[in-house]
Every structure is written in structure tokens, then in C-alpha cells.
Amino acid sequence: MIYRLVIFSFLFAQSAWAEMKVYATTDQNRIVLNQTVSLKVTAEESNDFPKLDISAIKDFTVISGPGQSSSFQWVNGKMSSSKTLSWTLIPNKPGSLTIPALTVEIDGKLMQTEPIVVTVLQSDNRSTLNSGDQPSQKEPQAPLIFLLAEPDKKEVFQGEQVTIHYKLYTRVNLRQYAVESKPQGVGFWQEELYAPKQPTLRETSVDGVRYRIATLYKVALFPTTHGNLTLEPMILNCSVEIPSRNRKFSLFDDFFSDPFFSRTKQQIVRSDKLTFNVKPVPEVGKSADYTGAVGDFRLTSSVDTASVAANQALAFTVELSGTGNLGLFQLPEPEFPGGLEVFSPKTSMDKDPFRDEISGKRSWEYILIPRREGQVILPSVGLIYLEPKTGKWLTTETDPIPVLVTPAVSAITESSGLTKEEIALLSQDIRYIRQEPVRIRSISNRIVPRTFWLMNLLAVAMFFAPNVVELVQSNRVERQGAIRVRGTLRRAKKILLKVEDDDYEKVEQTIYSYFSDRMGLPGVGLDGRILEQKLQGAVDQSTVEKLSALLDICDMGQFSPSISDTSASELAHRAADLLREIERQL
Structure with missing residues (x-):
């Protein structure tokens, strides 16, 4: 046991003496404008997770993070460990973008990562989404999904309203979406106009290509200053079905979507950044009493x-x-x-x-x-x-x-100058002398007050009230059941007398409906065998046999009408007489 502890202590000390390292990596260095990149900062042989500030990354927007992960490995008797922080980033513009060197604190020491260059290709201002994961080098095709920001105007006065509609266009099945970032801008006062939980899709056409479109967000902006003001894009995280690489996209996919021929992918969709030319209000004719109304x-x-x-x-x-x-x-x-x-x-x-x-x-x-x-x-x-x-x-x-x-109504009010509230408060402090005769009320000699007895009677009544209500309701249900049972035979005879010559099925259904209502049997799955069992002892055996024979004739008439020598109408009259006899015996 001591030997094992010594070995473990030696290995632990060996790992502690190992040199600490920190480095930053990305999962890819060539993407299109609306694709995401994963940034990971890993610290090896450290006791704690790395601490750093990524606000120096200006060319990318943080979508999520930081996420934490750690790993331990044993290789040839040596233990190694690493702790990683990860972020999901999306580029703000096309071109050659740089993630700068980041200063990282590890176990009280400051270390730096190397800068990373990511090439971002233009995506035609729309979210390009091919069946594959890599950006296509062929001739640009119509995007499968994109988010469009539509302002009603681009040039406004300071204080004038700008309304922006954010519309999602899609040619693929959208399983769900989440708003990662709503549009934000410095120098605007915003008011949300429309943000549905379940957006409504409608059909439209863009450059001859059919899309489904939904308005996801509508916002009103009021610029509070003048100049060129920028509104950041709206960012969505969409879960969409992408056609297989070996299967061409078709308009029929909207109607015949099969998961076997498609796969689900998380796709970041982002609108364009908007810039507004905000003019100051005219100085000519402006009054000194102007307070900002537009x-x-x-x-x-x-x-x-x-x-x-x-x-x-x-x-x-x-x-x-x-x-x-x-x-x-x-x-x-x-x-x-x-x-x-x-x-x-x-x-x-x-x-x-x-x-x-x-x-x-x-x-x-x-x-x-x-x-x-x-x-x-x-x-x-x-x-x-x-x-x-x-x-x-x-x-x-x-x-x-x-x-x-x-003039004032009261002299007191005029001379004192008091307000209504003060007079109302003063009236609470004044009590006038009674001038009418005082009536003296005798005190009861009861040992127990009348209120005591009333409260006890009320408690007893409340105790028995639920039983009384339940009894009344059960009696009412029983009366309704008896009324329904008494009318069962009358309704059955009325239906049977209207049966036509070849409607054997109606005769059989009427017989089963009669016994279902009369004896409280379930209508589903009811047949002649079940009726024989239920009628044993309640109806004489000859009557039961007549009923079974009658039901057999009904089955024969339905499936082999040429063999049956009895018409459905004649069979219905016999059934009515038989049910009358069964009713008498029951």
C-alpha cells in the first residue's frame, strides 16, 4: 500500500513539474460570411481553467460561450492534463480577419497565445447553405435560407421613427430557431412592435425562386442624435433539414420531406448591418420652446x-x-x-x-x-x-x-383658508353634543349568546351539505338512467319498422344498440356470444336461441344475401317481436 502511494506521489509531482503551455485554435480557417467558427483556448498542465478577456476580438461577434472542458491522459507512465475554454464566433465582414494574440492568466502567471488568421468569403449578403459543409466554388446559387432586414426609410430626421421588418426566407424545412442577438445600435431608442412566438409562413417568389417567408421581428427606432448611425444585425440559430449530397434539391421537398434523404444542421443566419443617415432638425424656424417632438x-x-x-x-x-x-x-x-x-x-x-x-x-x-x-x-x-x-x-x-x-360655501372654509382634505380631517376630531333623547338598550341575561348557537348550526349544516348534494346527484343520475332504459325498446322498434328489404346490417346494429343501452354493455366488440353469456339466467333458453338464430341470419344476409330466404324487413319485424318478449322477461 505504501509502495503505491509513493508511486502515485512521484507521478503527481512529475506532472506538476511539467511545463505549462497555452495556445488558441480554431476548427477551420476558411469560411463564408454567415458560417461560424469555434475558438478554443487550451491550457496544458494547469491547475485552474485559463482566465482571459476576448473583447479585443473586433472582427467577430460572440454567439455563445465560454464552454469548459478538461481532459486527463496517461501515456507511457506520464500523466498529462488540459483545460479548455471554447467560444462560437461569427465574422462581421468578409476578408482576411485576425483573431489577435490573447493575454491569458494561468495559475497566477500571464501568458500569450499566437494570432490566428481566418479567411472569410463573401456570401452574397445572404446565408449560403449548400448540401455540403464547405462553401461552394461554383457559380452562386439561390440561397436556401436567409434573413432580410427591410427598413421603411434610410434617411430620417433626429427623432423620426424608422420601422424595420426582419423577414426569414427559407426553401428548406425549418425545425426550430432561436434568436441569438436582437438588433442593437448606439444612438437609437427602440420599441418592439412585433415578435410572434409562432410565426406564420406564406409563399413568395424571389428572382423566380419559390420561398416560404415569415416576419420574425418588427421594431421601431427613434434616433436620439444625428449623423451616420449603425444598427447591428439580427442573428438567428436555426435548425434546418438539408438535402443529402447525393440528392438534388427539388420544390417537391416541401411536400415529400423524408428524414432518410436529409440531415439536420445548425445554421447561423444573420441579417445585414444597416446604416442610417440621420439629419438634425432644421434650425430655420426652430423655436426656443421646442422639446423634441417629431x-x-x-x-x-x-x-x-x-x-x-x-x-x-x-x-x-x-x-x-x-x-x-x-x-x-x-x-x-x-x-x-x-x-x-x-x-x-x-x-x-x-x-x-x-x-x-x-x-x-x-x-x-x-x-x-x-x-x-x-x-x-x-x-x-x-x-x-x-x-x-x-x-x-x-x-x-x-x-x-x-x-x-x-364664493366659498362655508364661512369656516372662507375664514380659515383650509383645503378640502384638511377640513375632512378636522371633522374626524369634532364630536358634537347629543340633543335628542338617549335610548338605553337592555343587556340579555343569556349565559350562552345567540350567536354561538347560530355558528354551531351553520357548522353542522356545512358538515352534512356534501352528503346531501351527493345523494341528490346520485338520485338524479338513477332517474335519468331509468328514463333512458324505458325508452330503449321504443327507439329500437321505431328503427326496425323503417328497415328496407336488403338492410341486414341495420337490423343487427339496432339489436346490439338495444342491449348496449338496456344492459349497460359496451357497444364496441359486442357480438352474439357475449349476449348469450349475459342473458343466461335472465331470459329463458329458447328465447336466447331465437336471438342467436336471428343474428346468424343477419350475418348471412350481409355477406351472402343470395342464400338468405328471409328479407331484411321481415327479419326486422321478427326482431321487434323478439325484443318485446326479452323486455318482458327482463
């Missing part, structure tokens, strides 16, 4: 009453409706006249979710308390906004609203 708007104002007593509250509401960047600006503060106590407004916003352009209503509700009687003119409220289609400055404003303030 769109088409209309202002209205109202009060809940045109006449109010002094020291009483009224509500003054300003409502803004229209289309544009509703949530990105504020109204200029109204200049209320003196003699009004003004509280901070209560704001609300109601958007229309069924339109591509952001539209809806915003409201500001001010609570005003006039302190002096007379007529008060509530001010007009104005908004200056840019109409993006014409590039002109427009103004919308409300009309002034006159409000008549009448």
Missing part, C-alpha cells in the same frame, strides 16, 4: 366643470394625440394665473398596438384649487413639432378656458 400631433384641453366654488378642486386635463415619438418629449409647463393652487400633473399614455407607426394618446391631469372668487382664464397650451414628411415646423395649441369661481 411627427403629427394635436392638442386638446378640458375641465370637469365650468363653475366651481372657491377652495374647491377642479381637474384641468391636457390631451395630446397623434403619431410620432410620443414618449420622448414633454409639454411646456402651462403658465397658470395667480390665485390658483396647482398640484403636479398625473400623466398617462395609451398606445395603439396594431399599427407600425407609434401612435396613441398622452394626457396630463392637473388638480387646481382656486382661492379667490371671480372668473379665471385657464391658459392655452401649445406644442411646436417637426412634421418629418415636409420638414416644416408646425404648432398645435388649445383654446383658453374660462372658469367661474363662486
Whole structure:
């Protein structure tokens, strides 16, 4: 035992003295634009996993990672170990791209990897997906799957809405997809318009090639600054069925898809990067009161009453409706006249979710308390906004609203100057002397209060209530069953009297249906042998034999009508008489 421990300690020490190494590798160095590459950083003979920052990789986007793995090997009595971190990357552009040297910390020591050069071929701005894994060197073919970003405009004013539709085009069966990265951009305020869990596919044609298309994502962008702004691509991880290398792609694959002739592959699909020319708002005609509104708007104002007593509250509401960047600006503060106590407004916003352009209503509700009687003119409220289609400055404003303030209702309110809330609080502290005669109520001499008995009776009733309900329901079910049984013979006779000369099957089905309802037997699999067993002891033997003979004639009439000398209608009358006799005996 001691000998084994010495050997193990020696081997462990030998592995600890081994030289630590670190290196970076990729699974391939020649890919197309929308293919992924796996980057691995491996540390040999280290105690811990390597620590590093890959933010220096600018030419690639990280799709997933880091993943961890470790391995141990014994070769010729020597132990070796390695620990690996891995990432999945996708190139940002075609060309000769470099993964720079990375600084790695291993067990407290800093080491560097070698740079890696990856050649990225152009993929016609669409996700090229051939039946093989390598990019085709032949004449470009129509892609099997790609993601297209469609903005409604590329040149906008600062604050103007841009709507982008992300549409997936596919000629292969799409098993599932996951959004690896939604479009992001610096200098934009974004609002999601549409992101279905189950997108709807429809047929379309692109350059004469038939595709199925689905809108996966719809987003509204509002640039908050001007200049050339860039929106990063949307990235999907799709699981698709790829035709076999030995089988040419056909349009019939959409209808006759067979896993034997195809294979499933994970494919990264990415839209194009979008660049927008964002113009600043015109300086000519721009007012100092401009707060950033861009769109088409209309202002209205109202009060809940045109006449109010002094020291009483009224509500003054300003409502803004229209289309544009509703949530990105504020109204200029109204200049209320003196003699009004003004509280901070209560704001609300109601958007229309069924339109591509952001539209809806915003409201500001001010609570005003006039302190002096007379007529008060509530001010007009104005908004200056840019109409993006014409590039002109427009103004919308409300009309002034006159409000008549009448004298205060109470002298206490007028002299004290208290608000409604203060008066309501004061009334809770005042208790007036009673002037009407006081009625004295006698106290009961009961030892046990009446409430005690009522609660006990209620508890007993609740205890027995489920049993009573169950009994009532069972009686109702029994009555319904008895009614159904009593009508079984009548329904069977009614059907049998309408049987035609050659409808032996209907006679047989009616007999089986009668016994299924009358005796509660399952209709599926019911035959003459089962009926004989069930009727033994309940019906005399001669009647059972008559029933068996009648069912045999029905079978013969169905499969060999030329042999049977009894018509179906005659057989139906005999069956009705026989069922009447069986009903009497049951």
C-alpha cells in the first residue's frame, strides 16, 4: 500500500513539474460570411481553467460561450492534463480577419497565445447553405435560407421613427430557431412592435425562386442624435433539414420531406448591418420652446366643470394625440394665473398596438384649487413639432378656458383658508353634543349568546351539505338512467319498422344498440356470444336461441344475401317481436 502511494506521489509531482503551455485554435480557417467558427483556448498542465478577456476580438461577434472542458491522459507512465475554454464566433465582414494574440492568466502567471488568421468569403449578403459543409466554388446559387432586414426609410430626421421588418426566407424545412442577438445600435431608442412566438409562413417568389417567408421581428427606432448611425444585425440559430449530397434539391421537398434523404444542421443566419443617415432638425424656424417632438400631433384641453366654488378642486386635463415619438418629449409647463393652487400633473399614455407607426394618446391631469372668487382664464397650451414628411415646423395649441369661481360655501372654509382634505380631517376630531333623547338598550341575561348557537348550526349544516348534494346527484343520475332504459325498446322498434328489404346490417346494429343501452354493455366488440353469456339466467333458453338464430341470419344476409330466404324487413319485424318478449322477461 505504501509502495503505491509513493508511486502515485512521484507521478503527481512529475506532472506538476511539467511545463505549462497555452495556445488558441480554431476548427477551420476558411469560411463564408454567415458560417461560424469555434475558438478554443487550451491550457496544458494547469491547475485552474485559463482566465482571459476576448473583447479585443473586433472582427467577430460572440454567439455563445465560454464552454469548459478538461481532459486527463496517461501515456507511457506520464500523466498529462488540459483545460479548455471554447467560444462560437461569427465574422462581421468578409476578408482576411485576425483573431489577435490573447493575454491569458494561468495559475497566477500571464501568458500569450499566437494570432490566428481566418479567411472569410463573401456570401452574397445572404446565408449560403449548400448540401455540403464547405462553401461552394461554383457559380452562386439561390440561397436556401436567409434573413432580410427591410427598413421603411434610410434617411430620417433626429427623432423620426424608422420601422424595420426582419423577414426569414427559407426553401428548406425549418425545425426550430432561436434568436441569438436582437438588433442593437448606439444612438437609437427602440420599441418592439412585433415578435410572434409562432410565426406564420406564406409563399413568395424571389428572382423566380419559390420561398416560404415569415416576419420574425418588427421594431421601431427613434434616433436620439444625428449623423451616420449603425444598427447591428439580427442573428438567428436555426435548425434546418438539408438535402443529402447525393440528392438534388427539388420544390417537391416541401411536400415529400423524408428524414432518410436529409440531415439536420445548425445554421447561423444573420441579417445585414444597416446604416442610417440621420439629419438634425432644421434650425430655420426652430423655436426656443421646442422639446423634441417629431411627427403629427394635436392638442386638446378640458375641465370637469365650468363653475366651481372657491377652495374647491377642479381637474384641468391636457390631451395630446397623434403619431410620432410620443414618449420622448414633454409639454411646456402651462403658465397658470395667480390665485390658483396647482398640484403636479398625473400623466398617462395609451398606445395603439396594431399599427407600425407609434401612435396613441398622452394626457396630463392637473388638480387646481382656486382661492379667490371671480372668473379665471385657464391658459392655452401649445406644442411646436417637426412634421418629418415636409420638414416644416408646425404648432398645435388649445383654446383658453374660462372658469367661474363662486364664493366659498362655508364661512369656516372662507375664514380659515383650509383645503378640502384638511377640513375632512378636522371633522374626524369634532364630536358634537347629543340633543335628542338617549335610548338605553337592555343587556340579555343569556349565559350562552345567540350567536354561538347560530355558528354551531351553520357548522353542522356545512358538515352534512356534501352528503346531501351527493345523494341528490346520485338520485338524479338513477332517474335519468331509468328514463333512458324505458325508452330503449321504443327507439329500437321505431328503427326496425323503417328497415328496407336488403338492410341486414341495420337490423343487427339496432339489436346490439338495444342491449348496449338496456344492459349497460359496451357497444364496441359486442357480438352474439357475449349476449348469450349475459342473458343466461335472465331470459329463458329458447328465447336466447331465437336471438342467436336471428343474428346468424343477419350475418348471412350481409355477406351472402343470395342464400338468405328471409328479407331484411321481415327479419326486422321478427326482431321487434323478439325484443318485446326479452323486455318482458327482463
